[in-house]
Amino acid sequence: MTLTLILEQTFNGLQAGVTLFLVAAGLTLILGIMDFVFLAHGAQVMIGAYAAAAITQATGNFFVGLGLAIPLTFASGYLLELLIIRHLYRRDHMEQVLATFGLILFFNEAIRIGFGPAAIYSDLPPSLSGFVEILPDTPYPAFRLGVIGVGLIIALGIHLFVSKTRVGAMVRAGANNPEMTAALGVNIKILFRLIFATGACLAGVAGMMLGPLTAVQSGMGEPLLILSLVVIIIGGIGSVRGAFVAAIIIGLVDTLGRVFLPSILRLFVEQAAADGAGPALASMLIYILMAVVLIFRPTGLFPAKG
Amino acid sequence: MKKLMTICAFTAAMAAVPAMAESVKIGYMTTLSGGAGIIGKQMQNAVNLAMQHKGGKLGGMDAEIIYADDQRKPDIAKQLANRLLKSDRVDIVAGVIWSNLLMAIHKPVTRAGNLLISSNAGPSPIAGDQCHENFFSMSWQNDQTPEAMGKHMQDAGIKSVYLMAPNYQAGKDLLSGFKRYYKGNVVGEVYTKLGQSDFQAELSALRAAKPETTMIFQPGGMGINFVKQWKQAGMDGVSKLYQVFTVDGVSLPALKDSALGILGTQTWSPDLDNPINKKFVSDYKAQFGGYPSFYAAQAYDTILAIDYAIAKSGSKDTAKMRAALASGDIPTTRGNLKMNTNHFPIQNIYLRETVKDADGVVTTKVIGTVFNNHADSYAVNCKF
Known part of the structure; x- marks a missing residue:
């Protein structure tokens, strides 16, 4: 357990964290501001990954794939809100859960019909498949560093947008009190639609960055959805800042816990027991963390609604 | 007349029904x-x-x-x-x-x-x-394929191995099958989450452990994730990768060239x-x-x-x-x-390598036979 290994694992945790943030940022706004339970957010991740992989394959250029996939995911979110989601705002939460769960099934099946049930091929662009020495003798994949960079830039961008711009002020006002915001003359319908499409686009970007790293297949976004719900609960529903802090915490706790917990346990109990309990305990860590946060801060670390 | 017609029709219908084959x-x-x-x-x-x-x-x-x-x-x-x-x-x-x-x-x-x-x-x-x-x-029987992998690595004189499998029953069974025939040094035995998509953290730990070889069982989508990330992290320079039930006809279309050269054991191969x-x-x-x-x-x-x-x-x-x-x-x-x-079948188990066929499609090729007529080790406990 050397210092370089801990540093490397911290980078791994950061990378997992910023990816998670991209998914959770949109979802926390949809849940917090629009008061809408949206379970099909993982499908946006999948749509982003498929769009980027398919366009990359057709054009042979990863950056063209990325450039075209971003507006595509924005458009898909915009259309989804226009055609289906806006009709569900007035329904109660249980019906929203059912309807958006149905959307998960719909999107997964649509992808299977369009692209087949097998995972499709996607790989790193050659220009980003190299390594960067983060410390002497500690190579780190350039693409993953890129993911961390892109994630942090987007996080900063969202922060500036929400805290410094007029539209950002409307978003914050909407999170705090949607009725009053609407009464003050803000077109809340358009605001909702744009928030929804932006959230879809951010999740899509997460998918585009995950595509070269993992299997691009139907249903690939669902595990991320569950993790991002944990992020939102810890961060506070509706708070982008909370989502960022919580996503980084979850990324680090999950990664470092997975790697170091079994060896830490080995100091206290015998090897066989540690090897058995280690992975099980590590996979529970983030949920234990969530429970602890809920006990002491029931509204999350950075509650949006005062 | 009408009665006759009915009888005729009835007889015709009877004749039309073929003799009921099983x-x-x-x-x-x-x-x-x-x-x-x-x-x-x-x-x-x-x-x-x-x-x-x-x-x-x-x-x-x-x-x-x-x-x-x-x-x-x-x-x-x-x-x-x-x-x-x-x-x-x-x-x-x-x-x-x-x-x-x-x-x-x-x-x-x-x-x-x-x-x-x-x-x-x-x-x-x-x-x-x-x-x-x-x-x-x-x-x-589940143990047979990893047993062959263990035997091959034992016979090849490999000194150390790092094992990785999902944390569920089959993962544990397969690794114990492997260890039944491999007697070298097991440097690490890591159980990952079932359905895990990112293995970067495990790969960083593996890089620090510097084992001579790595043997994995990561079926389905997990295998695609693992092998992709293995290549991307440049792990080939650190350790040699062996696998069972990970690189196959289901994962190869998504892996393509990144799986070339990887060895595994199997009872069947397209060639x-x-x-x-x-x-x-x-x-x-x-x-x-x-x-x-x-x-x-x-x-x-x-x-x-x-x-x-x-x-x-x-x-x-x-x-x-x-x-x-x-x-x-x-x-x-x-x-x-x-x-x-x-x-259960008594059968050969082959060593397969991932190669390109004449058309440039990635597939597996038999490069050796690890076991001839291999029987599983549980048959002795079976009494009908």
């Missing part, structure tokens, strides 16, 4: 929906291809296949098995990818007096003390040189595009076994088909299969 019904259970749906789809393709090759008849009897989608859920599998037995009244239940699902339907099917033929799963209890005479495997396998692989590629996986080959073999059992015994009676199958010599894509006393 027919056989097979319930084929696999996973057709969800993330593992691609495996089931390949198996279904192979079963359909086998039926086509046999002209819709098995052992001379008209045959009907009823597919059942188990959704990878044991409770659904159990319900489906009941439906196949009681309402569809099938003669044979076959298929089943997952060991936990096979455990769920094993007793209901075998105790109902029907044959149960596995196309993939081979959990140890069914090979050992919980075995039943009505069960046959057309695949392998096995026998007439049945050659016909199967070339017709499969022509009809469905792309290489079949071992799952498909075993599904094809399952139908060939049923054909053989009915033809040899001249009947679809469970006891007679059972005797025919137990005597072995079943023609399959792996040559003529012998059967052990617990009704």
